[in-house]
Amino acid sequence: MFQGLRRTKAVPKAGDARITITERQREILKLLAEGKSDAEIADILRVQESTVRAHIFHIQQRLGMENRGQIVAYAHNVFLKD
Secondary structure (H helix, E strand, O other), X not given: XXXXXXXXXXXXXXXXXXXXXXXXXXXXXXXXXXXOOHHHHHHHHOOOHHHXXXXXXXXXXXXXXXXXXXXXXXXXXXXXXX
């Protein structure tokens, strides 16, 4: 019945000490949590949009996530928990 559904990895918990990201990746996560687009993030950080996408890809790899939705959910939990 559910054979077509992909298995997804569990999203790391906020504050997990095993997760290490750079300060720039942290800035990008915060901006993603605020709902900013790649283009908006690029303008704010004064970098190319392709650079933002590369950072997001590396964040995804470091956090062991499969898609942008998981990254945004994680960022929201880390930066906007209140």
